Amino acid sequence: xxVEVKVLFFAKxxxxxxxxxxxxxxxxxxxxxxxLEEIVTTYSLADIKRNIILAVNEEYCNLxxxxxxxxxxxxxxxxxLSGG
Amino acid sequence: xxxxxxxxxKLEIKRLREELHQKEEFLRERQYKKxxxxxxxxxxxxxxxxxxxxxxxxxxxxxxxxxxxxxNSKILIVxxxxxxxxxxxxxxSAGVGEITLIDYDEVELTNxxxxxxxxxxxxxxxxxxxxxxxxxxxxxxxxxxPLRLHANSLTIKDxxxxxxxxxxxxxxxxxxxxxxxxxxxxxxxxPLVSGSALQMEGQLTVYHYQGGPCYRCLFPVPxxxxxxxxxxxxxxxxxxxxxxxxxxxxxxxxxxxxxxxxLSGRLLLFDGTxxxxxxxxxxxxxxxxxxxxxxxxxKTLIDYELFCGSSSHDKxxxxxxxxxxxxxxxxxxxxxxxxxxxxxxxxxxxxxxxxLPNTVNIPFTEIEKDDVFEKLNKLFKNKLADGIxxxxxxxxxxxxxxxxxxxxxxxxxxxxxxxxxxxxGLHAYSKFVDTSFPRY
Ligand SMILES: [Zn+2]
Numbered sequence: 001x002x003v004e005v006k007v008l009f010f011a012k013x014x015x016x017x018x019x020x021x022x023x024x025x026x027x028x029x030x031x032x033x034x035x036l037e038e039i040v041t042t043y044s045l046a047d048i049k050r051n052i053i054l055a056v057n058e059e060y061c062n063l064x065x066x067x068x069x070x071x072x073x074x075x076x077x078x079x080x081l082s083g084g
Numbered sequence: 085x086x087x088x089x090x091x092x093x094k095l096e097i098k099r100l101r102e103e104l105h106q107k108e109e110f111l112r113e114r115q116y117k118k119x120x121x122x123x124x125x126x127x128x129x130x131x132x133x134x135x136x137x138x139x140x141x142x143x144x145x146x147x148x149x150x151x152x153x154x155x156n157s158k159i160l161i162v163x164x165x166x167x168x169x170x171x172x173x174x175x176x177s178a179g180v181g182e183i184t185l186i187d188y189d190e191v192e193l194t195n196x197x198x199x200x201x202x203x204x205x206x207x208x209x210x211x212x213x214x215x216x217x218x219x220x221x222x223x224x225x226x227x228x229x230p231l232r233l234h235a236n237s238l239t240i241k242d243x244x245x246x247x248x249x250x251x252x253x254x255x256x257x258x259x260x261x262x263x264x265x266x267x268x269x270x271x272x273x274x275p276l277v278s279g280s281a282l283q284m285e286g287q288l289t290v291y292h293y294q295g296g297p298c299y300r301c302l303f304p305v306p307x308x309x310x311x312x313x314x315x316x317x318x319x320x321x322x323x324x325x326x327x328x329x330x331x332x333x334x335x336x337x338x339x340x341x342x343x344x345x346x347l348s349g350r351l352l353l354f355d356g357t358x359x360x361x362x363x364x365x366x367x368x369x370x371x372x373x374x375x376x377x378x379x380x381x382x383k384t385l386i387d388y389e390l391f392c393g394s395s396s397h398d399k400x401x402x403x404x405x406x407x408x409x410x411x412x413x414x415x416x417x418x419x420x421x422x423x424x425x426x427x428x429x430x431x432x433x434x435x436x437x438x439x440l441p442n443t444v445n446i447p448f449t450e451i452e453k454d455d456v457f458e459k460l461n462k463l464f465k466n467k468l469a470d471g472i473x474x475x476x477x478x479x480x481x482x483x484x485x486x487x488x489x490x491x492x493x494x495x496x497x498x499x500x501x502x503x504x505x506x507x508x509g510l511h512a513y514s515k516f517v518d519t520s521f522p523r524y
């Protein structure tokens with residue numbers, strides 16, 4: 001089943017995606033790696049694929065989990081910031 | 085004014101400042117003498133200290149025990165920039181007993197919009213010295229130790245073996261130093277109060293605190309260097325690192341006073357564009373983490389520049405990808421500027437900020453676009469008709485312009501146009517041709 005979720009971009013992900021949020025239709029349940037792949041491909045984030053945290057509804061997603069998404073869930077794409 | 089006069093004036097100002105400082109101290113000592121010694125009302129603090137810290141000490145959250153803890157604390161702040169300045173300011177004001185500052189840089193004009201411990205008269209002096217002076221003016225009761233050095237495995241190891249810090253505050257500006265400080269903190273069991281900021285965004289969390297995750301638990305591998313933006317390139321609004329730096333001070337005070345509610349296992353994302361704070365719950369410590377896991381593979385400090393593939397500062401490293409005959413020296417360029425085609429490939433905003441007359445702005449990021457090709461094609465055709473076939477490519481530091489030249493050469497390989505890179509870009513122009521061109 002596909003659900004529409006809200007994707008929030010931070011730091012470098014925001015720069016590359018060119019926006020701070022977007023609506024994305026993804027299948028659910030979905031494995032972490034599949035979800036990451038989906039987001040990375042859709043928003044051209046391949047360069048920073050290994051440097052991203054995904055958080056669903058403000059909670060960190062573990063790499064080996066299956067994620068159950070509901071419509072309207074918020075997925076935050078968080079690379080680290082290093083400036084100061 | 086001759087250069088020697090500048091130097092003399094600088095020395096005189098320095099001497100007068102020292103004299104002023106001594107007189108202020110002298111006055112303070114006389115005026116408040118009675119308040120500064122031991123008193124019969126409290127055996128831990130002087131009268132002045134009690135009055136000074138009273139507004140925070142009367143709260144249950146701090147109370148006299150917390151204030152004593154602050155007084156007996158030793159902390160290390162790495163980076164006295166946009167984050168380190170506000171963090172140090174509040175930590176010194178709050179009465180943290182000993183604050184060591186590390187930074188190698190000198191104060192520059194481009195720092196003043198956000199690095200609030202430094203003032204106009206501090207330009208060209210080491211940041212740690214400027215910060216030391218500012219902090220001591222605010223609180224003469226605490227010990228401030230300025231260390232002008234580059235934080236790397238060797239220097240940090242030396243400092244850490246000689247001192248026991250209760251907290252390290254990461255106010256650095258690059259990836260390599262962030263991994264270095266993380267590993268130092270894990271290996272020496274010190275909480276790391278980590279802040280970072282760029283443009284309108286900030287991040288804050290406390291690593292390696294009471295069994296919580298470390299930086300490597302979350303980000304096991306560093307980002308590729310080309311995917312990292314520095315404040316010098318991306319820009320930053322001063323109030324954004326200001327916000328994060330102040331919060332770093334707050335977290336540090338909570339840790340030092342053994343308070344609850346420390347931002348560990350959570351990551352605060354601050355977005356200054358719409359003033360939102362998001363608190364993301366993080367993972368637990370990764371038992372397979374390379375440094376804080378059960379079987380760590382990183383047991384001593386490594387070469388972090390090698391590990392990250394980037395240097396431990398945020399300065400730009402210059403490239404050199406063209407042949408000699410494809411480049412023009414800045415002095416030679418300045419004499420022919422008027423009658424030639426000059427493409428300035430900086431971003432539009434930077435071009436709007438300042439530009440040389442008779443130049444055309446073609447941002448490097450748009451150089452591959454079809455409409456840009458058409459525009460250039462037309463421009464070159466007109467110029468060729470006038471007998472002009474040399475095109476000079478210019479940018480901020482002379483790096484993007486080299487990339488632009490190689491790209492344009494391919495795109496216009498059929499055309500008789502010859503592209504030249506202007507060596508050193510506008511930085512060189514400002515340095516060697518006209519100092520009134522803003523070097524940013
Ligand atoms: Zn770890």
